[in-house]
Amino acid sequence: MKSRILTLLFVLLMFLSAGAVFSQNLAELIPDMASDDLNNRADAQQQWQKICFEAGAPGQEAKRTDVNKQMCEQLEKDLPVVTKVWLLHEMQWTGKADVVPTLAKLLDDPERRIREEAARALAKNPSGEALEALKNTKTVDKTIEDAIASRTVDLTVGVESEFPQNIPYVSDAELKKLLENYAKLSDLEKSRVLVGLTVRKAYDYKPLVLDAIKSDDEFLRKNGILALAQLGTADDVPLMLDLLFGRGERVLMTEIMSNVAADHFDEALVKSLRAEKDADRYLTIASVLARRQIKAIVPDLVAAIKTQDAANRLPLFGVLEQLSDKDNVGDLVDIVLLFPAGGERDDAERVIVRLCKGDAEPVLEKITDANKAGILPLLGRIGGDKAQEIVNAEMKSQNNATRNAAFRALCNWPNAKVADQLLGVVEGTQIPNSMKVPALRAFVRVISLPDGQIGIDISTGDKLEKLKKAMSLATRIEEKRYIIDRASAVRDVETVKYVLGFIDDDNLAQVACRTIEELAHHDYLRRQNKDVFVPALEKVVETTKDNGVRDRAKWYLEH
Numbered sequence: 001m002k003s004r005i006l007t008l009l010f011v012l013l014m015f016l017s018a019g020a021v022f023s024q025n026l027a028e029l030i031p032d033m034a035s036d037d038l039n040n041r042a043d044a045q046q047q048w049q050k051i052c053f054e055a056g057a058p059g060q061e062a063k064r065t066d067v068n069k070q071m072c073e074q075l076e077k078d079l080p081v082v083t084k085v086w087l088l089h090e091m092q093w094t095g096k097a098d099v100v101p102t103l104a105k106l107l108d109d110p111e112r113r114i115r116e117e118a119a120r121a122l123a124k125n126p127s128g129e130a131l132e133a134l135k136n137t138k139t140v141d142k143t144i145e146d147a148i149a150s151r152t153v154d155l156t157v158g159v160e161s162e163f164p165q166n167i168p169y170v171s172d173a174e175l176k177k178l179l180e181n182y183a184k185l186s187d188l189e190k191s192r193v194l195v196g197l198t199v200r201k202a203y204d205y206k207p208l209v210l211d212a213i214k215s216d217d218e219f220l221r222k223n224g225i226l227a228l229a230q231l232g233t234a235d236d237v238p239l240m241l242d243l244l245f246g247r248g249e250r251v252l253m254t255e256i257m258s259n260v261a262a263d264h265f266d267e268a269l270v271k272s273l274r275a276e277k278d279a280d281r282y283l284t285i286a287s288v289l290a291r292r293q294i295k296a297i298v299p300d301l302v303a304a305i306k307t308q309d310a311a312n313r314l315p316l317f318g319v320l321e322q323l324s325d326k327d328n329v330g331d332l333v334d335i336v337l338l339f340p341a342g343g344e345r346d347d348a349e350r351v352i353v354r355l356c357k358g359d360a361e362p363v364l365e366k367i368t369d370a371n372k373a374g375i376l377p378l379l380g381r382i383g384g385d386k387a388q389e390i391v392n393a394e395m396k397s398q399n400n401a402t403r404n405a406a407f408r409a410l411c412n413w414p415n416a417k418v419a420d421q422l423l424g425v426v427e428g429t430q431i432p433n434s435m436k437v438p439a440l441r442a443f444v445r446v447i448s449l450p451d452g453q454i455g456i457d458i459s460t461g462d463k464l465e466k467l468k469k470a471m472s473l474a475t476r477i478e479e480k481r482y483i484i485d486r487a488s489a490v491r492d493v494e495t496v497k498y499v500l501g502f503i504d505d506d507n508l509a510q511v512a513c514r515t516i517e518e519l520a521h522h523d524y525l526r527r528q529n530k531d532v533f534v535p536a537l538e539k540v541v542e543t544t545k546d547n548g549v550r551d552r553a554k555w556y557l558e559h
Contacts, residue, residue: 025070026048026067026070026071026074027070027074029044029047029048030044030074030079030083031044032044033045033048033080033082033083033086034079034080034082034083036293036295038259038260038261038266038292038293039261041082041261042259042261043261045086048086048087048090049090051067052067052090052093052094053093055067055094064094064096065098067094068091068094068095068096068098068099069098071087071090071091071094071099071102072098072099072101072102074087075087075088075102075106076102081111081113081114082293084106084111084114084117085113085114085117088103088106088114088117088118088120088121089117089120089121091103091121091125092120092121092124095121095122095124095125095130096125096126096127097125097127097128097129097130099121099125100122100125100127100129100130100133103118103121103122103125103130103133104118104122104133104137106118107119107122107133107134107137108137108450108452110357119134122134132523135521135522135523136522136523136524174196175193175196175197175200178192178193178196179193179205182208187215187217187219187220188219190208190212190220190223191212191219191220191223193208194208194209194212194220194223194224194226194227195223195226195227197209197227197231198226198227198229198230198231199230201230201231202231203231206231209224209227209228209231210224210239211224212224212227213225213228213239213243222252225243225249225252225253225256226252226256228240228256228260229255229256229259229260232256232257232260232262232265233262233263233265234262234263234264234265234267234268235268237265237268237269237272238272240253240256240257240260241272241285244257244284244285244288245281245284250284254284254287254288254291257269257288257292258288258291258292266289266292266294266296269285269288269289269292269294270289270294270296270297272285273285273286273289273297273300274300279310279311279312280311280312282304282312283312283315283316283319286300286301286316286319287319290319290320290322290323291322293322293323294323295323297323298320298323298324298328301316301319301320301323302320302331302335304316305317305320305335305338306334306335306338313338313339313344314339314344314347314348317332317335317348317351318351320332320351321351321354321355324355325355326355326356326357326359326362328355329352329355329356329362329363329366330362330365330366332348332351332352332355333352333362333363333366333375333378334366335348336348336349336352336374336378337371337374337375349377349378349381350381352378352381352382353378353381353382353414356382358382358383358384358414359382359384360379360382360383360384360386360387361386363375363378363379363382364379364386364387364390367379367390372394372402372405373399373401373402373404373405374405376390376391376394376402376405376406376408376409377405377408377409377412378409378412379391379409380408380409380410380411380412380413381409381412381413381414382414383413383414383415383417383455387409388417388418391406391409391410392406392421394406394409395407395410407425407435407439408438410422410425410439410442411438411439411441411442412442413442413446414446414453414455415446415449415453415454415455415456416446416447416449416454416455416456416458417455417456418446419443419446419447419456419466422439422440422442422443422446423439423443423469425439426439426440426443426470426473427473433475437476437479440470440473440474440479441479441482443466443470444467444470444479444482444483444486445486447463447466447467447470448463448467448486448487448489448490449489450489460490460491460492461492461494463490464487464490464492464494464495464498467483467486467487467490468498470483471483477507477508480502480507480508481507481508481511484499484502484508484511484512484515485511485514485515487499487515488514488515488518488519491519491522491525492525493525493528493529493532493533495515495519496516496519496529496532496533496536497532499512499515499516499519500512500516500536500539503516503539503540503543509543509544510543510544510545510546513540513543513544513546513549513553514544514546514549516536516537516539516540516553517537517540517544517549517552517553517556520533520536520537520552520553520556521552521556526556533556534557537553537554537556537557538557540553541553541554541557
């Protein structure tokens, strides 16, 4: 019971902290929603949050419709990621069928955070259209799978019953009476007082908050900690750090410290970062500052990561990504070269790819004869015409290291513009298998990409023909399984017929079952081609060893 009340109080803290009713013109608030000044950002976000809170209450349909219309219009624009994420979060409370078309488009957004927040908004949207949008998106993403799985038949009831308009609000008169008898109150009543003080930003009563944090009662202590989100100041940074690294409250304190908007709070937190010697604590404080978008710590992070024995190098690199743009890519390329080839370097390279957004120029500027072999694989991940010219030239290099790096770059390519080159490697008579296998896998990966990512003009039918060509060249079971697995991205009834041909092969049957079941997941494809899907799914039910695949296949047969 206490945990439920705590959750409700926390939601109250977040939703009512904006105070009075504000203008409903979202366009006026948009510029400040991504402001570097956290006070301005918090005010703008909370003003709109308050409006959404009221619009989502029962009986406010006209207001809810207007609020949703404004958010949909803004989400169609080129806004900062932090702004779009905030608006999408609000749609979790106000969204119905009217916002589904906008959310569906954002499921294919190149920015991961936007895709994930759009999926969450659709997961909580009570309309049937929302579920259809999730199921019919061309994006393959675990977040979308989780969003679909979270849907239940009584979702509408759940949304209405859990919505925070039912949280009791402490009136001014009631709060005054409670304060007069505070020492005699129960811990639950004291918690209500703390929330009342917090939403009013009543700094005069800060000692009550600090006393609550010291309480042996876990519920009261938690509510005292929650109050720091609005009543915390720069002087409280040492206390907050103690709580951050204390008894299992790191997630809560990270959220609170990321949103405090007190004067000089950032300076105090940066000072603590620069004084911190413990690697794990340094990473945690840096993560909070990154969430607050304090770009002043970028030089600190670069210096820390460049230290040869730096602990947490890759996680720190991920924190640095949150504060970086193309102007920082040069420093990040230098850091990437510190990672040994393999998993961590691959992950670090992907950070730079995300920052470059298809423009390889910042990386091209860093290439020298000395570092060329190290940078070429990264260049391949970004792609583009200039990058392709350099990679093609280096494929003919007499230097083995450089030539091999150019080949890895080709295999890293983000789209199918190099598909013919990859296929040429696979078909080459003088090419060793050590190159043919990765070239074949890269060819299969790029040729099965969605239309928006593939980079060439090619039909679904031609994609399937290319996969068939790859299958004819595959010599190992591993590649054959990979081809069948990637076929799930080629959403065509002919793909089902093709994959069904492997279901009696003991080595390939299980992956064939998974691919057919995944293709059946798309209602528009399955329902229009029942004559193909019904016997195919019946075969899956009979053949698969995966209970989950079998259960989903049975469901598709019934629907």
